[in-house]
Amino acid sequence: MKKKMMKGSAMILSALKEEGVNVVFGYPGGAVLPLYDHLFDSNLKHLLVRHEQAAVHAADGYARVTGQPGVVFATSGPGATNLVTGIANAYMDSVPLVLITGQVPRAFIGTDAFQEADITGITMPITKHNYLVKDADQLPSILSEAFYLASTGRRGPVLIDVPKDIFDQEGHFIYNRKCEIPGYKPTYDGHVGQISRAVKAIKNAQRPVIFGGGGLIRAGASEVLSKLVEKARIPVILSLMGLGAYPGDIDLYLGMPGMHGSITANYALSEADLIIAAGVRFDDRVTGKLESFANNAKIIHIDIDPAEIGKNVKIDIPIVGDVRVVLEALFQKLQPGHTVEWLRQIENWKINNPMPGVLKSSGGTVKPQFVIRELSRLSKEETVVATDVGQHQMWAAQHFIIRKPCTFLTSGGLGTMGYGFPAAIGARLAAPESNVVCITGDGSFQMNIQELATAVNNRLDIIIAVINNGYLGMVRQWQDMFYNKRYSHTVLEGNPDFVRLAEAYGAKGLRAKNEEETTAVIKQALSEKGPVVIDFVVEPEENVYPMVAPNCPINDIIVGSDQL
Amino acid sequence: MKHILAVLVEDKPGVLTRVAGLFSRRGFNIENIAVGETNNPGISRMTITVEGSETIIEQVIKQLHKLVNVIKVSNLSEEPSVMRELMLIKITAESGSRSDIQQIVETFRGKVIDVSPESMIIEVTGNEEKMEAIKLLFIDFGIKEIVRTGKVALLRGTRITSES
Ligand SMILES: Cc1ncc(C[n+]2csc(CCOP(=O)(O)OP(=O)(O)O)c2C)c(N)n1
Ligand SMILES: [Mg+2]
Numbered sequence: 053m054k055k056k057m058m059k060g061s062a063m064i065l066s067a068l069k070e071e072g073v074n075v076v077f078g079y080p081g082g083a084v085l086p087l088y089d090h091l092f093d094s095n096l097k098h099l100l101v102r103h104e105q106a107a108v109h110a111a112d113g114y115a116r117v118t119g120q121p122g123v124v125f126a127t128s129g130p131g132a133t134n135l136v137t138g139i140a141n142a143y144m145d146s147v148p149l150v151l152i153t154g155q156v157p158r159a160f161i162g163t164d165a166f167q168e169a170d171i172t173g174i175t176m177p178i179t180k181h182n183y184l185v186k187d188a189d190q191l192p193s194i195l196s197e198a199f200y201l202a203s204t205g206r207r208g209p210v211l212i213d214v215p216k217d218i219f220d221q222e223g224h225f226i227y228n229r230k231c232e233i234p235g236y237k238p239t240y241d242g243h244v245g246q247i248s249r250a251v252k253a254i255k256n257a258q259r260p261v262i263f264g265g266g267g268l269i270r271a272g273a274s275e276v277l278s279k280l281v282e283k284a285r286i287p288v289i290l291s292l293m294g295l296g297a298y299p300g301d302i303d304l305y306l307g308m309p310g311m312h313g314s315i316t317a318n319y320a321l322s323e324a325d326l327i328i329a330a331g332v333r334f335d336d337r338v339t340g341k342l343e344s345f346a347n348n349a350k351i352i353h354i355d356i357d358p359a360e361i362g363k364n365v366k367i368d369i370p371i372v373g374d375v376r377v378v379l380e381a382l383f384q385k386l387q388p389g390h391t392v393e394w395l396r397q398i399e400n401w402k403i404n405n406p407m408p409g410v411l412k413s414s415g416g417t418v419k420p421q422f423v424i425r426e427l428s429r430l431s432k433e434e435t436v437v438a439t440d441v442g443q444h445q446m447w448a449a450q451h452f453i454i455r456k457p458c459t460f461l462t463s464g465g466l467g468t469m470g471y472g473f474p475a476a477i478g479a480r481l482a483a484p485e486s487n488v489v490c491i492t493g494d495g496s497f498q499m500n501i502q503e504l505a506t507a508v509n510n511r512l513d514i515i516i517a518v519i520n521n522g523y524l525g526m527v528r529q530w531q532d533m534f535y536n537k538r539y540s541h542t543v544l545e546g547n548p549d550f551v552r553l554a555e556a557y558g559a560k561g562l563r564a565k566n567e568e569e570t571t572a573v574i575k576q577a578l579s580e581k582g583p584v585v586i587d588f589v590v591e592p593e594e595n596v597y598p599m600v601a602p603n604c605p606i607n608d609i610i611v612g613s614d615q616l
Numbered sequence: 617m618k619h620i621l622a623v624l625v626e627d628k629p630g631v632l633t634r635v636a637g638l639f640s641r642r643g644f645n646i647e648n649i650a651v652g653e654t655n656n657p658g659i660s661r662m663t664i665t666v667e668g669s670e671t672i673i674e675q676v677i678k679q680l681h682k683l684v685n686v687i688k689v690s691n692l693s694e695e696p697s698v699m700r701e702l703m704l705i706k707i708t709a710e711s712g713s714r715s716d717i718q719q720i721v722e723t724f725r726g727k728v729i730d731v732s733p734e735s736m737i738i739e740v741t742g743n744e745e746k747m748e749a750i751k752l753l754f755i756d757f758g759i760k761e762i763v764r765t766g767k768v769a770l771l772r773g774t775r776i777t778s779e780s
Contacts, residue, residue, distance in 0.1 A: 176634060177641045181684040184629070201684060235626060235687040359678035362671070 058225040060188045060218040061090035064152060067195035068096060070227050073123050075099060075114065075481055077107040081127025082167060083154025086219035088125075099481065099510065102502040104131050106474035108138020109500070112147045113438055113478030116461050119272070121148040121202040122478065128154045129167030132213070133174065137468060140178040142209040144465025145293060146270060148202040149209035150195075155184070157217040172213050180208030185215065188223030196231050205238030206357040207270050238356060242373035247381050249369050250328070250352045255387040257326035257350075259394045260286045263309065266293030266464065267331015267355060269457045273376035274298065276383055277330070284388040287398055289317045291332050293464040296454040306398065307407075310338035311600050312446040315405035315609055318600065320398055322607040324349045331355060331375040334364040335465070336602075344605035354378045407450055408597045408611050416566050420444060420519045420590040423570055424451040427489060427517055430574045435459065435487040436479040440472035440496030442526040444519035446596045448491040459486070470499030473516060477503060480512045487578065488513065494520040494547055504557035507583040515577045516585045518550050521592045529595045554585035563587040618647065619673050620699060620769050622777045623662040623680060624654070624688040631685045635662060638683065644668065644676050650766035659687065661777075663768045690777045692769045699769040702741045704729075705751070708758035709736040717757060724750050735760060 058066065064087060068076070075097040080088045091098055101107045104126045111122025126135055132153040142149050156165040172184045181201050183194045191214075198210040254260060268277060268290075274297050281288055281304055288298045289306050298305055307314030309321050321327065327349045332338070339345040345365060352369040353361050361370040371378050413419045424447045437452055438461040439445040445462060454460045461479060463471040476490035497518050507514055528542040551561030560580050564570040570588065577584040599610045625631045632651060639646050648665035666676055673691065680689045692699070709717055714736070721728055721738055724746060730737035740750055744767075751759070771777060 172630065173633070176630075176637050186629075233684060236684050357682070359675065359682055363675060 055224060055226045057222050059086075059090075060191055060214065060221050060223065061087045063188065063191045063223065063225050064195065064214075065090055065094050065096060066225060067192065067227055068123060070229060071199045072120070076123045076125055077101060077111045077114070077478065078125030079104050079107055079127070079131060080125075081131045081154065083128035083131075083156060083216045084125060084219070086216065087152075087154065087214075098125070099477070099506065101474065102505050103500065104134035105138050105470065106477070106500050106503045106506070108135050108142065108149065108151070109468075109471050109474035110478035111149055112138065112142045112471075113461050113475030114482045115142075115147050115149060115478070116475070117436060117458050117479045117482035119270070119458065121150045121199055124149065124151040126151070126153050127167070128156055128171075128216075129169045132171040133169050136174060136178070137466075137470075139175055139209050139211065141463055141466040141468045141471060143178045143180070145266060145463065146207045147209065148207040150198045150202050151209060151211040153211065153213050154219070155213045155215040158186070158215045159217075161215065171211065175211050178209070179211050180206075182211040182213070184213045185218050188218050188221035191218070191223060192225055192227050193231065196227060196229055197233060200229070200231050201233070201236065205236070239358070239372045240374040240377050242354065242371040242378035242381055246369055246371045247378065247385065250371065250382060251385045251387060253326055253350055253352060253369060254284060254286075254328070254382075255389050257389050258391070259324045260284075260326040260328065260389065260391065261306070261320050261324045262286050262288045262328045262330065263291070263321065263332055264288065264294045264297050264330045265291040265332030267375045268294055268297035269331075271331060271356070271375040272457070273330070273379050274457045276376055276379045280379055280383045280386065283383070284386055285391045285395065286328070287320060287395065289320060291335070291338055291464075292449055292462060294331065295449060295460040295462075296457045299455045300453045301455060306402070308449055310335075310340065310606060311602070312450065312596050312598065313338075313600075313606070314407065314450070315598050315611070316398060316401040318598075318606040318609060319401050321346055322348070322605070327351045329353045330379065333360045336364075339365065340600050340606040340608075341603050409594065413567065413591060417591050418564065418567050418570050418588065420447050420521065420588070420594055421451050422567060423517065423519060423564075423588045423590060424448055424491065426570050426574055427491070428452040430571070430578060431487050431489060434483075434485055435489060436461065436476075436483050438462070438472045438476035438479055438488070438490045440490075440492040441467045441469045442493045442496055442524065443521070443529060443594075443596045444491055444493045444496075444525070446526075447519070452491070469493075469496040472496060473500050474503050476514050476516070477507060477512060480514055487515070489515045489517060491517050491519065493525060494518055494522065494544055494550075495524045497550075501553070504554065504559055504583065504585070508558040511582050513581060514583045516583060518585060518587050520547070520550065520587050520589050521594070522547065523592060526596070528593075532593070532595065533601075550585055550587040554583075560584040561587070563589065565589045617667070617669070618693070619666050619668065620692045620697070620767060621664045621666065621677065621680070622690045622692050622769065623664060623686060624777065625660050625662060626685040626687060627653075627658050627660045628685050631660070632662075634683050634685060635664075635680065638679055639676075642675070642679060644672065648766045650768050652768075663766065665767055688777065692771065692777075696772040697769050698772055699743055699767050700741050701743065701747060701767045702739065702765045703747050703750075704737055704739055704763045705754060705759060706735055706737050706761040707754050708734060708760060710734065713757055720750070720753050726750070
């Protein structure tokens, strides 16, 4: 333990060093001038974004890939409020972040001073915890608590608001990474009795499925999951947040469940007699109509957050704990049941219900699903995919084969358009050996398109695949299906020429309008350096199927438009 | 059903806002809340009365636990406990009605704590029913103003709601 006098700014940079932080995403301003002044002489890498929202998403992408907290700096007032969407996004998807905002000097707090915003008040419901620093002496313990809270238990964003004068105030710097917080004691080991009940349930089950989510990825539970699946021969379903926790190209993998899930996954959940739910939260997009969800099944629910257990769905065997630790314990005692017949049934479902929409397009155009499949086929195995939100996101989830954890970054809980591209920037810094592909839409890309400057300036090798359908496609699809095709404000007239726009920023711009061009430009993009924007002009009115209409049972599936 | 929760919290800035914010955000209804110091420095105790089914209360308790500044949550309605509330009530009291008022106050073991030519202030402690009963009796005299502290409660016997 070291103890010395330091200014607030220096304490922050020293704490980041102690925490092993390699990069900060941020944007300067008046209230953080002293911090940025210290940064000027520091060897800490800082990535200057072009909008604070992008800083949070980039830090989020970085955190999802590395598992370490992403760090953000922003100034007071508008700088801080620009973070809000990104924070809410990270909170919903349990992503560890530490955000440091400047605040007006202590003497001005509460006076509506220039660029004052109550960011701790604003972010209270969307952070795991937050702090307003009152004295430089508090900074070391607050910083270590923030990193500890963000990266343990159920992960999440933690914000520290620092009044400007505290950056310059001298205080005692004692940094202790181990901290004791009386009201914060996550449970890691599952309850032994419940684990035994789970073992028995698995042994007796005839039609078991594993339903895994983002918790598997945060807990690093992929390996033990694979071992367990292999031994017990239980099929696996992964939520959108869980994609990659189990290899997407293995027979026992059934796909994603819910609204745009695979038919097999939805049938399996509906017919199962045992669901082993691990690190999921039974979101409405997964369960469909709650009353008819998994009526035939006993449910084992493993989660680090006790509040998730029993929140939406009634649970038979609750196990609070770290998903990896609990699965290890389950694996040790596992007694496989007889699943051969069930697996045969599932194989039949798979054969009879392939993913719709992969047919070749007619008349020299290209279908969006084809683009995704080509991206998947041609990218190397080590690829991180970041998506935006909309139809392209669902097609990416359905058709891009994700084989490894922490390689599929998507805004699951909040559904934030504008997430994908900055998240890809964060991923680029986090995974230098991988390809990074951002799958975005013509709508979503324009929500953070300014980050092309960041990507060009830092020579970041990112492929930005714009699935350009000329629409806010997902909303148009709902208007098509549920609002008599009245396309109210979902036509994106006035879209820029994405190729020329990319070029204006100094990035490479490519375009593909049919299948041959699609294959060719992807190959070309993979060989380019720096950011490459590919404008895939796809069939404009393609819809995402299969689809379970909102609040319908998940085995009530629409597979194509002729069924409407 | 009504539940009385004893919530031990770190005495940190904003902790009341966090608790109140949690209730409004998750759509839980606080009927009643009383906050004060405890015998442990740095720890405050909130007594919160909430209305809701078993499942709702379970969620309330779990969500409260997730707040970093919350140390312990106990549902006192599930165990033998004593509960009290204090009410001050200002009523119209002309000289003619004073002795009637005095009698009611005595029956309910209340106290007259202020007298002026036209009004009196009465202090009553007790449970919900007692408060309601005395209010009812005073209506005819004319209630000018009421203030209540909110309920506080403790487990009966030697057991305590500790921080562990
Ligand atoms: C910030 C934000 N605003 C609005 C929405 C609602 N919304 C969901 S999908 C979507 C359309 C997305 O369009 P695009 O990015 O072109 O993707 P597409 O569905 O066409 O593939 C919209 C507007 C949202 N999710 N996020
Ligand atoms: Mg679109």
